[in-house]
Amino acid sequence: MEKRVITLGEVMMRLSAPGCSRFTQATTLEVVYGGAEANVAVSLACLGIPAAHVTRLPENDLGKAACQSLQKMGVHIGHIHYGSERMGLYFLENGAMQRPPRIVYDRFDSAFAHIKPGTIDWEAIMKEASWFHWTGITPAISLGAAEVCMEALVAAEKYKVPVSGDINYRRNLWQYGKKVTDIMPALIERCDYLVAGLTDFENCLGWKSSSFEEACQKATDTLMKVKKVAFTYRESISASHNNLQGVIWDGNKFLESRNYALTHIVDRVGGGDAFMAGLIYGWISGHDDAFTVEFATAASALKHSIPGDVNTSTLEEVLQLVKGENTGKLLR
Amino acid sequence: MEKRVITLGEVMMRLSAPGCSRFTQATTLEVVYGGAEANVAVSLACLGIPAAHVTRLPENDLGKAACQSLQKMGVHIGHIHYGSERMGLYFLENGAMQRPPRIVYDRFDSAFAHIKPGTIDWEAIMKEASWFHWTGITPAISLGAAEVCMEALVAAEKYKVPVSGDINYRRNLWQYGKKVTDIMPALIERCDYLVAGLTDFENCLGWKSSSFEEACQKATDTLMKVKKVAFTYRESISASHNNLQGVIWDGNKFLESRNYALTHIVDRVGGGDAFMAGLIYGWISGHDDAFTVEFATAASALKHSIPGDVNTSTLEEVLQLVKGENTGKLLR
Amino acid sequence: MEKRVITLGEVMMRLSAPGCSRFTQATTLEVVYGGAEANVAVSLACLGIPAAHVTRLPENDLGKAACQSLQKMGVHIGHIHYGSERMGLYFLENGAMQRPPRIVYDRFDSAFAHIKPGTIDWEAIMKEASWFHWTGITPAISLGAAEVCMEALVAAEKYKVPVSGDINYRRNLWQYGKKVTDIMPALIERCDYLVAGLTDFENCLGWKSSSFEEACQKATDTLMKVKKVAFTYRESISASHNNLQGVIWDGNKFLESRNYALTHIVDRVGGGDAFMAGLIYGWISGHDDAFTVEFATAASALKHSIPGDVNTSTLEEVLQLVKGENTGKLLR
């Protein structure tokens, strides 16, 4: 059996108002299922990298639909657990032009938030894992989720599974009584690869750095396992037009991707997860950082053209954009 | 200022799979807002009876949309409170033929569940009330909701406002630590008009009656204020075909409506609320029970032809069906 | 050039609330174009009988779309005139179960209502006509329309073109200052074939007959040209379930079709026009009345299964139902 990239995190039902309509105009909502980590698993599966997602879903028709959405895309669902609690949800108004997207989260008390240490057989999973990926959203959800995340990191270390963590600090979560700085440092230092920005380092590790370079240098110098840091610079001209550039800090210097003008944005959600999947693809396939940052940023750019949370581009499609040939051109 | 019928209860966002599709097939969900008591308020407003709904909604775009859905139909929304908690939701798969509708409730911990005694100024409201209506769903949601319901009943009594209660026992609620029989009897005996079936009496009052007639007789004989009991008999041939008949117990005997063959059902939800609104219309307008039971059952029959939770039929439309002229016939 | 059946009448834009939704729920309206006489032309074209429709449309994008809807179905549009006035409209709520369909007409002051005698070159048209068909809606719209109708009948008589008239009395029209009995008798007596019911004879000719048979006998006995009278009996169980039977009075007796149970009605509008087209098909093709009444009623039954105003069934489809083989059965 091929080894799989393992991702851990909540899968939510996303309910979005159609097109550019507002919540108070919508008579239907469009449904997809996603979550920062599951999006990475699906993207990797579309790129041809075997992936399995670990989560806990409600034992009802919504949980079943969420599971089917992963299964459809070829993500292994054998490690998913079920419980009697509710589905995590989020409501999305897409925004357009100068009007920003709006999100109403409704994820408290979900089946995933009630996950408990001991639920997941991490030893068995990590034995067959090629990579482990987590994000800073999981430990922000509940103490149980944070503990399960730590269990995974310990098992990953034991079985020498490379680990990536997308710090992704979310101020509105972290409501279960622990401070982010109580929890995150121990998790972050168990990563080989980080996606983080200047404020993520500040919020999660308490670092006050004068520049992103200084923070990256400190991360690769002082954090136990961290070898590389990646990040995307996003300039928001409007909800319909962003500019995007990715960077990788390789321990000594920054490798930069080209800068994409993302005009005519279709769906902005999941752009970071597509970048993350692109990074894992590059690193797990043994590419160098110069290629990897171009690949990951191209993957992220393509995500903005696809409705839903996930970049479903194939390897060939991302490579075509990396090469920059015939961008957007109809080939018959 | 005209006096208004006052209704109290949760308003939920209903998310239904389109047409006959299943949850796992749906890529969009249709959105309406409703709740057993709010549905009665909207129906009454459509029948020309001023109505106001009392509830507590989340202070976000979903709560605003729920409020607008009542306001659109002419229900007074001046007594609605807002809080920081979530919107109650329910997911609906319509069913068809031999396949029953399915509901996934997701209403725990909602803004309404967090309502507290003292929130609503019932004295001010009841001074201007023509009627008060509640259902057995409200006291089943939380202790706070039960207490607020009792506050309303006390104030209604003080200002001599007629009270109707739809017992509507829901086994899946009642999870806050009180037994239904601890709470419901004191609320039920403060009603002038009840909608209840044999099992509702058994579950809420602990009565073991040998017949519905015996239970009704006991209700009007022994419960402090109760004057009348109404109910609908529903025979389910399939999800698409029910037969429906309404009855009123007037203290001495049953008045029965004609029996409607409800073939080609469009939306079964809210059939009972439409019946309830029809009863209130009949009683508040001074009609006799023979008319009232025909009117209420016709209103309920029409509801089954209307998508959504609410019977939006006008007075003229219900009366046309009561008269039985040109049923379903296109008049140019 | 093959001779064509000529129909005269207004083409309206129909705007219908989707599915079973009510006007006040609809956020989109479905658009088709139709009119009692144009529906007959389209049906005949679908049955393989060359047909041309004569009307007057507004010279704007809506008039163009109406014209294209006829052209698409193969109806000759070379005799259509254009003017600066508005498009006639009607709004339709489909109804369901015990709830009747509702129509809001908005056809006053339309381009067709402003048609004037002399506009249409009836001589040229009738020279190439195989049949002429009109309905009682046209003379009800405006004096100009009534006069144009009379012009057509005179020219038809001159060129010995058989004429059918569907009396179709509409009380809400007839607002231009003439009484129906001032206008209709002269038009009716120029028909060879009538579709009319007991009340149509009463309203348009002032006849008080004790039975439909008596009225038919009087029509074929006393009206100048009338040879046959046809009609459909429609029993409305609900908006979703009608029973339908067609009859032809052949001057001496009634020929009756089988009685169709029309359960699960999809679209009731245009049922009469489909019957009319079926009659013309039968008569123009030289079939006997026994066949013709079965064919026309089968055509009308099929119309109820088709969204929109028009029966687009082919000859083969109607004949299959007439034969009664494999009704509704999937043949692979």
Next chain:
Amino acid sequence: MEKRVITLGEVMMRLSAPGCSRFTQATTLEVVYGGAEANVAVSLACLGIPAAHVTRLPENDLGKAACQSLQKMGVHIGHIHYGSERMGLYFLENGAMQRPPRIVYDRFDSAFAHIKPGTIDWEAIMKEASWFHWTGITPAISLGAAEVCMEALVAAEKYKVPVSGDINYRRNLWQYGKKVTDIMPALIERCDYLVAGLTDFENCLGWKSSSFEEACQKATDTLMKVKKVAFTYRESISASHNNLQGVIWDGNKFLESRNYALTHIVDRVGGGDAFMAGLIYGWISGHDDAFTVEFATAASALKHSIPGDVNTSTLEEVLQLVKGENTGKLLR
């Protein structure tokens, strides 16, 4: 009771072809209700300013739906009258890229066009009014509408209600036999605040000014009550890309807003009404002209991102754009 901004004008049903499709492609039309003045009332209600709209609607399901659309958004509908005539309509093809939007108006002979002096109790209304707003569309519809508008202005003057008028000259209206210069001067000089451009002054007052500044100076110098003039400059790169800048003439000089690049336009209709509502918000709240012109132009910019006729942005949303922080950026 809080005083309300009063708006007067026709409410039309808007029927638009979905997305970028053309009239001749559309099989459904999207329905919203709007009118230049009602759009202002709804926008103000969304900004938290109490508002009431005065109009005359048909007494049918379409008039009811139009009324509900205002009521839903919190506009007071107690001063709306009903009549037997038709609903005013307009058909919209959105346009895209180099292809302009197209409108087919169908508003003649509407219930509003038949409004008559004496219908509205302006004395009662103006007693409770905080502001009165009208546009040049109303007096262009019919003599009755022009007279009712004058009645309102006289009553506003009597009760010292500030008045704004959006001149909005429409050449295609003005078909009832009066010249625009017979009617408009007397209405315009009763305004405190005008929205008008150079050609509006020329068409409605007969002024031939060499510059917009000259016209504005003349307006504030010579027109009885006029204190300020506002306007938007719109540069049309394509149907999908406009540039927009607002200005206020304060009697002495122009205050200019920033210039918005409106790329990716969602719905261009109602941009001027959103600007108007923004002006009223600024002025009625006591803000200075520098703030007011920025606020109104930001409101107008946001409108272009919202489907339908109306800017439903909240105060907080407009202020966020005025501040220019995080334009279009997803905030979680």
Next chain:
Amino acid sequence: MEKRVITLGEVMMRLSAPGCSRFTQATTLEVVYGGAEANVAVSLACLGIPAAHVTRLPENDLGKAACQSLQKMGVHIGHIHYGSERMGLYFLENGAMQRPPRIVYDRFDSAFAHIKPGTIDWEAIMKEASWFHWTGITPAISLGAAEVCMEALVAAEKYKVPVSGDINYRRNLWQYGKKVTDIMPALIERCDYLVAGLTDFENCLGWKSSSFEEACQKATDTLMKVKKVAFTYRESISASHNNLQGVIWDGNKFLESRNYALTHIVDRVGGGDAFMAGLIYGWISGHDDAFTVEFATAASALKHSIPGDVNTSTLEEVLQLVKGENTGKLLR
């Protein structure tokens, strides 16, 4: 690893006109993927029986989508092959009332039709198989498909895998130059369980039996392996109303299910496949024929309520209908 039911056959893209609309009205087509044998695999997976489907799909986005539709429902897709040819398609007009459904097949020259003997490693598959199912459609498609089917039957026999065959004779296929009676007898006699009707026996085996009982007796008496024969009687009242009863011939007698009145049919396609899956469920789980025929017919009845080709009912849902409790009743 759990053993799986193996199904073999073409998966087609189904393109159906929405609702009751006709092909010539449809501006969109609804897409699902299905095929007689794959439908059985999906149904079994929904009932909790592990299943794998064997087929050959085009190596393009359509083939990928077809594969994902199976994968989503939990069917194992590891034995699917890919080729350069086209996707098999069929176009469906649903029909309604007296108007029958229409199908336009477009499946010639598909990737599946080009399957060749030796492509599938049947030895490896049958070692892990719990059951093998095929239908008479596969050998009708191409000689290669017939040969692959025979390969499968030989391997199944070798590994003692029970075999079911749904004879399903389709006159319009069989165009590759072989007569049905040249091919089918050898395939049929390798089955343990048959689904066949009187005409299937006649067309495929050349039997002229005087009754279905006689044919069944002959089948179980004379065909090498055949133990049981099952069939459904379907009475077509209209496209919207069928009556359905299943039977199993157990070698000696018929076991009959109850007769379902299928009014309000949602989607008639795949009713037979749902029956087949129900039979396999019953037999593979060791139930007796009396239960199995009730279970399979209930499964088929439920299929008619579900849009698409497949019965996605769970075991619990089918059992609830078998028990006949609360048919179609909303349970909260």
Next chain:
Amino acid sequence: MEKRVITLGEVMMRLSAPGCSRFTQATTLEVVYGGAEANVAVSLACLGIPAAHVTRLPENDLGKAACQSLQKMGVHIGHIHYGSERMGLYFLENGAMQRPPRIVYDRFDSAFAHIKPGTIDWEAIMKEASWFHWTGITPAISLGAAEVCMEALVAAEKYKVPVSGDINYRRNLWQYGKKVTDIMPALIERCDYLVAGLTDFENCLGWKSSSFEEACQKATDTLMKVKKVAFTYRESISASHNNLQGVIWDGNKFLESRNYALTHIVDRVGGGDAFMAGLIYGWISGHDDAFTVEFATAASALKHSIPGDVNTSTLEEVLQLVKGENTGKLLR
């Protein structure tokens, strides 16, 4: 009878994933009918030039729908033949931003591919023709199609009908055993007007030119009848943003149109066919090349704003863009 422009070529059903969704996301596909040559015929009809399309369609409901789509737009369909084979199809994913559109063709073995010499009565057609247009797609489909194309060219020459050919080389076609250079030269030299680019000349005629100018000079100098060559330069910034400029080589020099920035592209398919129709409009109406190239490029620009394969712009709409007044501006 007015003479018509005659076009020859396959009409395909186009099935496109809605909006920006991907094939694997689509649950519906949007249906239009088109083909390079039929698109020219429809465009010309919309511009007021009589046109007839010659093709061969399957004799089923899909072929009927394709025919109706031409008939609707006023294209003469009297020369269309029918056969028993299948409808040619293509599946389209629109693309967006940096993600290119994707097409899956499924047109082999279509009714058109089976067209045979002798099928079309070209003598009768060319007698009444004002122009003949073909493209390089037709001879690429099958030998029969190539032969029919040559028949048409011979007849056109006989009746002195001007001929335009859009070379449009498609590498993926040409699978019937002939080399492109065996077939195309004889067809190309029978054209008066060519649309071709540098690589078209190379692929079809084997010319290796150092510049487009050199190739054009060679074409007008050496090819028997060719007088002019036209082409469009398209720069693909992204799938949503192209730049477009047209040129005509008049035998001596290039005439260039303005360069259009096509941001916010709605539908890119058919841009070349709209250009072709614009050229024919200009040339057949006697305009000079300077006007013609502006007109044709404006027509092509407008096409990009219209969903579907065809530019349905009217003459007035194209002229308005040529004049460059009020580009994209709403005129009331």
